[in-house]
Amino acid sequence: MQLSSTRRGARLARLLAVQQLDDWGILRDGRTASTVASVVAEFAANAVTHGRTPGRDFALRLTLTPKSVRIEVTDTRPDKLPLASGRLPELPGTEAESGRGLLLVEALADRWGTGPQSPHTKILWAEVDRPPRHG
Numbered sequence: 001m002q003l004s005s006t007r008r009g010a011r012l013a014r015l016l017a018v019q020q021l022d023d024w025g026i027l028r029d030g031r032t033a034s035t036v037a038s039v040v041a042e043f044a045a046n047a048v049t050h051g052r053t054p055g056r057d058f059a060l061r062l063t064l065t066p067k068s069v070r071i072e073v074t075d076t077r078p079d080k081l082p083l084a085s086g087r088l089p090e091l092p093g094t095e096a097e098s099g100r101g102l103l104l105v106e107a108l109a110d111r112w113g114t115g116p117q118s119p120h121t122k123i124l125w126a127e128v129d130r131p132p133r134h135g
Contacts, residue, residue, distance in 0.1 A: 002057040003044070005075070010044035013060045017071070024064050026130070035108045035128045036062070036069050042101040043073035043124045068110065068127045074117055075124075 001016060003009035017040040021033045040060065047058035056076040063070040105112050105126060112126035 001061075002059050005048045005056060005058050007048060009058070010041070010048045013044035013058075013073075014041045017060065017062055020062050021069070026069070032069060032128055032130050036071060039071050039105055039109055039112075039126045039128065040073070042105050043071065043126070046101060046124065047073050047075040066130075068129045070125065070127050071109075072123055072125045074121050076121055 001013075003013050014037055018028060018033060018037050021036060022028055026033050026036075044058070044060065058076070059072075059074040061070075061072040061074075063072075108128070109126035110129045112124070114124045115122065117123040
C-alpha cells in the first residue's frame with residue numbers, strides 16, 4: 001500500500017499492518033503482531049523522517065509465509081541508507097533524543113536489512129518468524 005510521507009501516514013502504516021495481521025488470523029496481542037507492529041512503526045517513521053521526498057509517498061508491503069511475516073518499507077531516498085550492509089547501528093549518546101530505532105529492529109526482528117531498490121528508491125525489510133503451529 002502507498003502511504004503519504006507524513007506522521008499521519010506513518011501511524012496509518014502501523015494500524016493497517018495490525019489490521020492485516022488480524023485478517024490473517026494472527027492474534028493482535030501475540031508476540032508476532034506486537035513485533036511486526038513495532039518494526040512497521042520504526043520503518044515508517046524512518047521513511048517519513050529520513051527517506052522523504054516532498055510530494056512522494058512511501059510504500060508498505062507485508063507478506064505472510066508459513067514460517068514468517070516479511071515487512072518491506074520502500075521510500076524515495078536511496079542516497080540515505082541507514083547503515084552499511086551487515087553492520088549494526090552504533091548506540092547514540094545518552095543525551096540523544098533519537099537514533100535507537102534500528103537497534104530496536106535488530107533486537108526484535110529475526111532478520112532485517114536495507115539497500116537500494118532502484119535508482120529512485122530504497123527498501124528496508126525485516127522478517128519476523130511465526131511460532132510453529134501445534135496439532
